[in-house]
Amino acid sequence: MAVCAKCGAALAEGVGFCGSCGTPVAAGGPGPTAPPAPGAPAGSPPVPAAGGGLESNVAGALAYVTVIPAIIFLVVEPYNRDKFVRFHSFQSIFLAIAWLAVAIVLMIVSAVLAVIPIVGWILGLLLWLAMMIGMFALWVFVIYKAYQKERYMIPVIGKLAAQQAG
Numbered sequence: 676m677a678v679c680a681k682c683g684a685a686l687a688e689g690v691g692f693c694g695s696c697g698t699p700v701a702a703g704g705p706g707p708t709a710p711p712a713p714g715a716p717a718g719s720p721p722v723p724a725a726g727g728g729l730e731s732n733v734a735g736a737l738a739y740v741t742v743i744p745a746i747i748f749l750v751v752e753p754y755n756r757d758k759f760v761r762f763h764s765f766q767s768i769f770l771a772i773a774w775l776a777v778a779i780v781l782m783i784v785s786a787v788l789a790v791i792p793i794v795g796w797i798l799g800l801l802l803w804l805a806m807m808i809g810m811f812a813l814w815v816f817v818i819y820k821a822y823q824k825e826r827y828m829i830p831v832i833g834k835l836a837a838q839q840a841g
Contacts, residue, residue: 728753735763735821739814742771758840763821766829766836770817773832774810781806 677686677700684695692699729737734754738745745764748754755761785799813829820827828837 731757731759732822732824734760735824736818738764738767739770739818739821742768759824759826762826762836762840763817765839766817766832769832769835770814770829777806777810 677688678684679686679693679696679698679700681698682693682696684693686693686700690700731754734748734757738748738760745767748760748764754764781802784802788795788799788802791798817827817829828834
């Protein structure tokens, strides 16, 4: 019976790695690519290394958190090849641009309404409140749809995102 050169443990026939310390055995069969998992019995096949990465629905939902993950997903492999993640990343970026445009228009409208004492201020405040609640609800909704593996298209923005995603 063979023994491990590093720790001296007894080795079973045809084993590629020592069951005690994980050291590769020179004359051991076909030669597995990874040592056995800690606590695995000697002679058991090695456990492959776990591959990292997010599922596409999680990456699609995370793209909406801010613009930064959306840009990262458009640049980093393998997400930049996944059409689902690309779509939600582009839609997130376009939604942020639209949100900014609506906020600018609302600032101008609020400035005009501010000329009217009290009533204008209240109307401006209500417009801001409605815009913030509406945008927050839309934001939560698209995160939910992306997590449910649905390709929900926001009117106008969704069509542009679909064109960019391919």
